[in-house]
Amino acid sequence: MTRSGNLLVGQGGGPTAVINASLLGIVEEARQHRQIERILGMRYGLVGLLKGDIVDLGLEDPQRLRLVGRSPAAALGTCRRRFTPHDATPTLAVLAAHNVRFFLYIGGNDSADTAHQIQALADQSGYDLTCMGVPKTIDNDLAHMDHTPGYGSAARYIATAALNISYDTAAIATTDQVTILEVMGRNAGWLAAASILARTSSDDAPHLVYVPERPVSADCLVRQVKQVVARHGHAVIVATETIRDENGKPWARSTGDDGFGHARLVGAAERMGDVISDSLGLKVRVNKPGSLQRSAGECVSPVDWDEAYLVGKVAVSRAVDGARDMMVTLLRKPGTA
Amino acid sequence: MTRSGNLLVGQGGGPTAVINASLLGIVEEARQHRQIERILGMRYGLVGLLKGDIVDLGLEDPQRLRLVGRSPAAALGTCRRRFTPHDATPTLAVLAAHNVRFFLYIGGNDSADTAHQIQALADQSGYDLTCMGVPKTIDNDLAHMDHTPGYGSAARYIATAALNISYDTAAIATTDQVTILEVMGRNAGWLAAASILARTSSDDAPHLVYVPERPVSADCLVRQVKQVVARHGHAVIVATETIRDENGKPWARSTGDDGFGHARLVGAAERMGDVISDSLGLKVRVNKPGSLQRSAGECVSPVDWDEAYLVGKVAVSRAVDGARDMMVTLLRKPGTA
Structure with a gap:
């Protein structure tokens, strides 16, 4: 199990109408776990991470966060940028400076790949880090899952x-x-x-x-x-x-x-x-x-919102339980519509 | 006052999200007046009138009409076609064949002009007809009124x-x-x-x-x-x-x-x-x-819907009271927002 430390969350790729529900789920679940000390957010995903553009989500008013969770588009800001070998040094520096031990990236295939590469980087460097992908895309094209939050x-x-x-x-x-x-x-x-x-x-x-x-x-x-x-x-x-x-x-x-x-x-x-x-x-x-x-x-699907919130919560609770280098998925019970 | 007869209503120009509210207002108000025998609708506005493509709205289930009134776009169909001198003979023939004494056209500037020309045609021909324009446009560009149903x-x-x-x-x-x-x-x-x-x-x-x-x-x-x-x-x-x-x-x-x-x-x-x-x-x-x-x-304004319904009702009640060759307008009380 990962030792105590801070959680860092970011949003990548195209916004959706419910990506902030996942952010809310992550923050609300993280508040329940003693192992997570501070809940941090990177502005504009990987772009903000590399610049150390980090905000403290724990300082936000919980009621205001619930309103953000009901708002469309990515409240933290997002980016479309691949992780490259040149990003290794600044990434590790920022993670260490903020004592980040849980790294969650909400996004599609490319964002999940970024989380996976940062996990590999941390593992190679002996930096104790748990990375998790939180699924999001309107295209419904993520591997290994029935359907995607945002779709x-x-x-x-x-x-x-x-x-x-x-x-x-x-x-x-x-x-x-x-x-x-x-x-x-x-x-x-x-x-x-x-x-x-x-x-x-x-x-x-x-x-x-x-x-x-x-x-x-x-x-x-x-x-x-x-x-x-x-x-x-x-x-x-x-x-x-x-x-x-x-x-x-x-x-x-x-x-x-x-x-x-x-x-x-x-x-x-x-x-x-x-x-x-x-x-x-x-x-x-x-x-x-x-x-x-x-x-x-105005067209948010209540089922979609609930699932987006849930994948955020589950990513945190599984990470705290020791899961790592994974993306949360939605599966369908056989026989259900 | 116009003698008894049938009412014919049509929709012209671009559809709006509330043009069917005006249609509903016309039908529901027309039902209240003994002078109006049958309530007829032309399909695709002037195009349908010229072809004699006329439906009997009085045969529609009132509950179903209320649902139609809540639906976007023009339920009767609409057209963009100017009234020309060649249209005079077929227009008079269809009006007489259906004993139309009240002619209501829901539309913008061009449709109001069509209603006005048909009024002039009837007057010249000694055919007893009352024409009324019912305003509609999303552009909010109709003359002599504060704002327009649909906008x-x-x-x-x-x-x-x-x-x-x-x-x-x-x-x-x-x-x-x-x-x-x-x-x-x-x-x-x-x-x-x-x-x-x-x-x-x-x-x-x-x-x-x-x-x-x-x-x-x-x-x-x-x-x-x-x-x-x-x-x-x-x-x-x-x-x-x-x-x-x-x-x-x-x-x-x-x-x-x-x-x-x-x-x-x-x-x-x-x-x-x-x-x-x-x-x-x-x-x-x-x-x-x-x-x-x-x-x-899903974006219908309740105020807009109510006003669209109202201009339909008022067009009928004023026509029955003897008004003719007019378009209903919305004015603003001084001092109100």
């Missing part, structure tokens, strides 16, 4: 948005026949797939859902839209921003990388809209809610 | 969205420094201006709001963004889709007209983002909620 609320946002635009598009179909909703997602179509959750029949919108796992050619897109418009008089399309064509080429243009080395792709739905307009002479409206998908406090 | 809910959506992305942008500022929220609005900046309503201090986001009433040059944009980022480390910008530069040229590209002869402008925020990226080397994220602004049922 449920973003999925609720998208399902609600798809329902709203299905009414809107049907109403204005005499003028604008096609609406495309462009959805976030790197290589995972979960969020786009969630757009059908408010449908009550297979004839309901959205009529076409394009996910990155399945390429779509311009010919196929035009053919499918034509069929839908012939049947319904209008079409509601949901497309992930990272969809690719039959040659594996993104529909979007790249605008550099996101800091983790992943391509940033912009304009997929706009290009789909141009192809549909040019080929079929239909008017196309593109909606791109962008970061609203991950920050809409 | 309040869209304003609430935008203020909420601006608050959400202000948290999100502050959280991810180490990677993405600038977020632009592109807002609807033809020549009116009311909706963009509503984005500041959730601010609690002048330092809060959104930091820059660009409205169509005030042109902005690329130089000015870059200078202002640079100042904001120097002060806050990030910038949240709200821009109306129809903003123009110092030469009066739209920042957006035109993609034809909207059916009323108004230009459809696309891509203003995207171009602003490119200018900011190219000039300042900052990463810019563009959010364009598009038709979600006018269809978000």
Whole structure:
């Protein structure tokens, strides 16, 4: 078991509507354990850690923290930055200076990797440290778990948005026949797939859902839209921003990388809209809610919030019990929906 | 006073989140008056009228109508189509065939003009008809009234969205420094201006709001963004889709007209983002909620819903009392907020 010391928590990668619930769970659980002396937070994740930009969360008013836990986006600030060998010395210096013995990083695959590398660094250096990953992503693409905190609320946002635009598009179909909703997602179509959750029949919108796992050619897109418009008089399309064509080429243009080395792709739905307009002479409206998908406090799923809070609590209690170099996961009981 | 007969109601222009409240108000008020025999609806506004695509709203279950009244977008369908001299004969034929004596059109300036022209047509032809306009628009740009049903809910959506992305942008500022929220609005900046309503201090986001009433040059944009980022480390910008530069040229590209002869402008925020990226080397994220602004049922303002319902009711009661060729307006009592 790790000896007593301070806990340091950070948030990495894209914000979600419930990532602060995990932060709250961590702080509230940490308060229950004598082994944890002070509860510290790094500003802007790894970026703040390296600069020693550390705040004392134990000084925060508990009531105020509960309000923060109900607020969207990452209250500590976040970053997209990989851990590199050059980071080893400053990281160990800051951890030692603050007597950090529990290191918790809330984030996705890249943040879990950072926690894992810092664990390895500490182990090699003989610095007594327990690292834990706390899962978070709206993409629902983390390994070894059933679903991810952050996904449920973003999925609720998208399902609600798809329902709203299905009414809107049907109403204005005499003028604008096609609406495309462009959805976030790197290589995972979960969020786009969630757009059908408010449908009550297979004839309901959205009529076409394009996910990155399945390429779509311009010919196929035009053919499918034509069929839908012939049947319904209008079409509601949901497309992930990272969809690719039959040659594996993104529909979007790249605008550099996101800091983790992943391509940033912009304009997929706009290009789909141009192809549909040019080929079929239909008017196309593109909606791109962008970061609203991950920050809409009014669409938080209560189940998602509770699970995000829980993974934070469990990360602390397991760490105190001796678990280390792990990420908390959510599994599903067989037979449950 | 108009003699007894049927009432015909339609919805025109862009949908809103509360236009069905006006429809409900009309139907529920019409049920109270003996002079109104049947309550009819035209599908897709003027387009349906000309085709004789008429439904009997009196046959609808009252409970179901109340649910429709709580749903976003135009339940009858809408259109963007001007009334032309060629429409005179079919219009009179359909009105007479259905014994329509009360004609109500829910919509904006263009729809009110259609109601006015149909009134003039009936008067010239000696056909006894009472026409009334029922106001609706998210742009808040109707003449002679304090504010417009539909605006309040869209304003609430935008203020909420601006608050959400202000948290999100502050959280991810180490990677993405600038977020632009592109807002609807033809020549009116009311909706963009509503984005500041959730601010609690002048330092809060959104930091820059660009409205169509005030042109902005690329130089000015870059200078202002640079100042904001120097002060806050990030910038949240709200821009109306129809903003123009110092030469009066739209920042957006035109993609034809909207059916009323108004230009459809696309891509203003995207171009602003490119200018900011190219000039300042900052990463810019563009959010364009598009038709979600006018269809978000979860952001309906209760006051807006009540007023939308009320203007529908008043249009009927005033028409029965002998008013004609008018649009209902909302005025503000002096001294009230």
